[in-house]
Amino acid sequence: MKTHVKALVVGGGAVGTAIAYHLARAGWDDVMLLERDELTSGSTWHAAGLLPYFNMSYATTHIHDYSIKFYKTLEEETGLNAGFFVVGNLRMAQTQARMDEYMLYAATAETCGVPFEWLTPSQIKERWPLVRTDDLQGAIFHPTDGYINPADVTMAMAKGARQRGVAIERRWQVDSYTWTGSEWQVGVTKMVEKGGNLVPSEERMVITAEHVVTATGNHAQRIAKLLGIKIPAIPVEHQYIVTEPDPALVEWRKTNPQHPVLRDADAKWYVREERGGWILGPYERNAPARFEYGVPDSFRADLFPLDLERIEEEYMSMIHRIPSSETVGLKDDFNGPICYTPDGNPLIGPAPGLRNMWLAEGFSFGITAAGGTGYYLAQLMVEGEAEIDMASLDPKRYGSWMTTEYAARKNEEAYEHVFILHHPDEERPACRPLRTAPAYDRQKAQGAQFGHVNGWERPNYYGPLDAGEDFDHDARSFRRGGWWQYAVEEAKAIREGVGLIDATAFTKHLVKGPGATAFLDWFTCNKLPKVGRINLTYALTEKGTTRTEYTIVRLAEHEYYLVSAGAWTAYDADFLRKAAEDKAGEFGHVEIQDVTTQWGVFAVAGPKSRALLNELVKDAEPETVLSNKRFPWLSCRDIELGMVPVRAIRVAYTGELGWELHHPIEMQNHLWDRLMEAGAKHGLKLVGARAQNWLRQEKSYRAFGNELGRDATPLEADLPRFVDLDKDFHGKQAMVDTGVRSKCCTLLINGPADADPWGREALYLEDGTRVGRLTSGGYSVVFGKSIGMGYVRSDLVVEGQRLKVRMQKRLWDAVVTCDSPYDPRNEMIRKDG
Template identity: 85%
Template sequence: MKSHVKALVVGGGAVGTSIAYHLARAGWEDVVLLERDELTSGSTWHAAGLLPYFNMSYATTHIHDYSIKFYKTLEEETGLNAGFSVVGNLRMAQTKERMDEYRLYATTAETCGVPFEWMTPAEIKERWPLVNTSDLEGAIYHPTDGYINPADVTMAMAKGARQRGVSIERKWQVDGYDWTGSEWRVTLTKMVEKGGNLVPSEEQTTITAEHVVTATGNHAQRTAKLLGIKIPAIPVEHQFIVTEPDPALVEYRKTHGEHPVLRDADAKWYVREERGGWILGPYERNAPARFEYGVPDSFRADLFPLDLERIEEEYMSMIHRIPSSEEVGLKDDFNGPICYTPDGNPLIGPAPGLRNMWLAEGFSFGITAAGGAGHYLAQMMVEGEAEIDMASLDPKRYGSWMTTEYAARKNEEAYEHVYIIHHPDEERPACRPLRTAPVYDRQKALGAQFGQVNGWERPNYYGPLDADENFDHDARSFRRGGWWHYAKEEAEAIRNGVGMIDATAFTKHLVKGPGAAAFIDWFTCNKLPKVGRINLTYALTEAGTTRTEYTVVRLADDEFYLVSAGAWTAYDGDYLRKAAEDKRDEMGWIEIQDVTTQWGVLAVAGPKSRDLLNALVKDADPATVLSNKRFPWLSCRDIELGMCPVRAIRVAYTGELGWELHHPIEMQRYLWDLITTEGEAHGLKLVGARAQNWLRQEKSYRAFGHELGRDATPLEADLPRFVDLSKDFHGKAAMEKTGIRSKCVTVLIDGPDDTDPWGREALYLEDGTRVGRLTSGGYSVAFGKSIGMGYVSPEVAKTGQALKVKMLDKLWDATVTEDSPYDPENARIRQDG
């Protein structure tokens, strides 16, 4: 075995072999893959090998698409048949609501170039007469999809990796990681067979690696302990059964080709052919998490006992859908561990707090994702960034607050939700409430309906109290849900009066020290604000794309208060700390504190916001404290509201006159009561995140994770006013070299009366040419129609350009509007009083 390598990949399943292959293909030499047992001995060996395209995530759809195309090339390269049966994938719907889900998904598929077809029940019956279509509404069909042999595709990738110089070492277990400051020193133990078990021997060795990638599957918790980090990847039991040959199927196959993979999402199962019979794979309720604290040494390529009672409902529904299967016996059964994460998406990217340590864990659809995961992770490692935005899959989307219990219960929920309708306004209930602001109970008593962001409970809207039996807060929809009218009233209150939004979940970092100013100036692309002022700015990736959006408040010459999106606390903090560490020797000492949980935030906005706050200000001349002269737009002041000291920032994400009131979180209940009591005289309305999302689109305010991300530069986001090209900053050269590949625009949409875009829809020209996609969507109370933001080809990014937006499989007229269509001169924000 080599003693020093460029990259060490730990884990010999489909994901690990793909990563090793793609690193070698990207040009890295000295790549070693380690496997503690045999290749494919983890979840790979008992996977059903399905390759489903269907996924609501833009990044994951790209990953799946790459895999399916890549696997078809392996035989030509390696001479090994990967066992890919391109039979297609038929995803059936029993309800109109399920068809709405497919129509929303289809817009993501279109933007990623994934082929699909719509099928009626009659068309399904004509092509596949064994399928009972009597209660179906229709289906979406992917003709290029199918299934593959997991072991064969893994071995093909392994051979391809070896051909490119990768060394694959089996029966070696990692027992220690030690970062020397420039590379990883990894301790290995030789594993040997003993009594049918795999046990450590006394033989040990070490290997040093510039980069390490962990793809340890079911062993992710052991990996987490060795690295001293948290990885919310925990397996859940997944069962599937294989039937004896079905005589009707055998007869059908004499004159017809193989059935596509059948998915009855409303019945929560997939079915495919297997040697004249059927494989049924259900995603039932109450499947338990396993190995929360590590995989027992005795567990190798093993299975759990089958629990047929748990899947009885799904089994009976298969008989209903394929009546000929009723008299067919069971031939085989499997119940094995498959890793999940709390949101069902894998963890791909840099490990939190560690250098040159990369995670590829938590793959619930590992065979489908393996090829693409290897491709895009290799891009990140070799080139510094992937061509698609991988932030939604970053391991740091879960912070240190996450526990084993949380991950296990949420992973069980994610498993159960594989086939539960994925409403865009869904809020899953497991492990909630967990992180709550002090005023949570007050909000709940006033009708707040919460969403979860990074574990925080945040009001989405305020609806009627539970005593109103005519309103269902849990009703979800692909169209305008029951909450829509309440969000509309909240948005109108901000535009016409005054509203208050709980923004406590905002990420907050304090950066100070002798090197702070020079560091922030290099780290972000805008000019630094003066003391007492603020600016909006961006930290870039090495590729010049947007890594993080910050509101920077300059508290002193060498002290800065950074506010960023609440969903990305660990993600932002890790990048910030690592960048500061790199610059300390050059720029001087830089201290960084995560103060997110120390400060609450209540945002008060609207044309009457000054009147409300003037009544609460404690000052010798309270009427002037919030005036433009003493408190201009884009400035910060320490003020007192009653007995509460407040760091007030004159900025509003809604585009109205307003202030963010940052306060000691232990005083939040006092401040809330003070504002709401005085607010009664001013018509104060409590406002949730959904109304705020609509309002910020009327101002063309970009949002990280939507318009802002690692696949577009700030210039492509059309934000040149926040980029100071006269200075040097991280990512500047790469940003300028990239140019303008696409451009962010705001569109007003003449859409249907019952539907608004969700931010996943494809954009077309009048002639049917696809020119872009939406990244946000909603309703505009200012214009009385749907609104959206997204990216289009630069040549069509001009005011007045006519477009079409695909919503629920129909094209609707849309027009590119000016940037900040509501109050483009910012007169309302700047108004004096």
């Protein structure tokens, strides 16, 4: 067996073999895969093999699309039939809300080029008469997917990998990882069979590898301990049953093709044909997490006892939907571990804090995602970035605050929610509240309805305190939810008066030291601000796309305060620290501190914000402290508000006159109380994140994870004013060489009367040619209509250009507007007083 390789893949399931295959295909000729047992012996062997396209994630949809297309090519390459049955996938809807969900999903499918059809109940019945349709609203049908034999496709990928030079070694278990500074030393032990169990032998060795990929499925917690990191991938029980042959189905198949994979999302199950019978796979309530602290050595290709009572409701609903199944007996049953993550999406990318260690863990739909994961992860490893933005799947979207208990409970919730309506405005309740700022209780008492960002509780909007028992704050919708009217009033308050937003969840880093200035000048693409001033800037990837957005405050000659998106604290910290380490020899020592939890942030914005804050300023000349002369736009000052020392920054994400008040978090309640007291006579309104999201679109302010990401450069985001091409910075040449493939713009939309875009919709020309997609959406209180931001062909980013946006199956009029349609000259934000 080899003792030195370029890349070592740990895990021989569908995901691991796909990664090994694609690394070899991408040109790495020294790849080895290790499996502690036999290939497919983890969750792969008992997977049902379904290949569902349906996913609300743009990145995951691309991954699934690649897999489905790739699997169809394997037999020609390897000579092995992957067992792919292209029967299609029929996803049925019992309610209009479910159809609304499908219409929103279809927007993502359109932007990714995924084919689908709409079917009425009568059309379903005509094609598949065994299916009961009298209580259905309709369905969405994917004709190009279906199901596959998990073992067959894994073996086909393994053969393809071997043909490309990959060494696949079975019965070797990884026991240790040691980073030498340039490569990994991986301690492995030969596993042998003893009494039906796998046990370590005396045969041990060390393999050195430049890169390691872990794709260990149920064993992720063991890997996390070996690496000293946290991986929120924990299995949950998933059971499915196989029936005896159904005579009605057997008769149907004599002259007809297979049924598509059937999904009754409202009943929480999938069904497909299996040897004349049916496979029922439910996603029921109360399925428990397993192996929270590791898989027992005795557990191999094993299963758990079936719990039929837990799935009784789903079983009865299958009989309702397929009446001929009522008299059919049960033939077989499976209850095995399927790995989940708190949001249901896998963890794909660099491991936090480690070099050349890559994670591919937490796959709840591993067969569907395996091929695409191999393809895009290979791009990340070989080329430095993938052609799609993989940030939403990055393992560092969960910080060090995450615990095993949190992951287990959230994973159970994610499993239960597979077929729960995926509202864009949903806020799942498990493990909340957990991370709360001091003012949480005060906000709750004022009617705050919270969302959560990176574990932080953050007000989404403030509902009425006297709504009564009939008002449902949890009412969600694919159209304008119950919260919409309150967000409208909050947005108007910012534009017309004054509002207070809690932005404590912002990520905050202190960067200082003799090398700080030179490092940040190379690390970011804009000019560094002068002392006491701020700049908006971007850190780029090796490919010249946007890796992170920062507001940089220069506190001293070599001391900087960096503010970035609250959802990406660990993601930003890891990139920042690794970049500084890489350049330490060139720029000198740089000290980086994550101070996120030390500073609270309140944003006060609106035409009356200066008048409100003047009530609290403590200064010899309090009436001039906030004037343009002493405190100009885009500057930072240390001021005192009441008894609170505040690092005030004159900037507002709403695009209105305003300040961010960064304060010691232990003084937050005192500051909150003083702001509320002073604001009473100025009509202060509490404002949540949803209104803020609308307001920033009126100013064309890009958001990281929406308009800004690793699939577009700052120039494609149409932000040349924040790029200093006269200096050298990381990713500059790649950004210039990329050019402008498409460009970001803002659109005003004449949409339906009861709905706004969510930022997933496809954009078209008048003739029906698809030319782009929205990345953000909402409502504009200034223009009284829907608003959105997105990417289209660069030649179309011309004010007045007419486009169409797809919402609820229809095309609606949209017009490209000028950058910052509200106050394009920034007169309000610069207002003096």
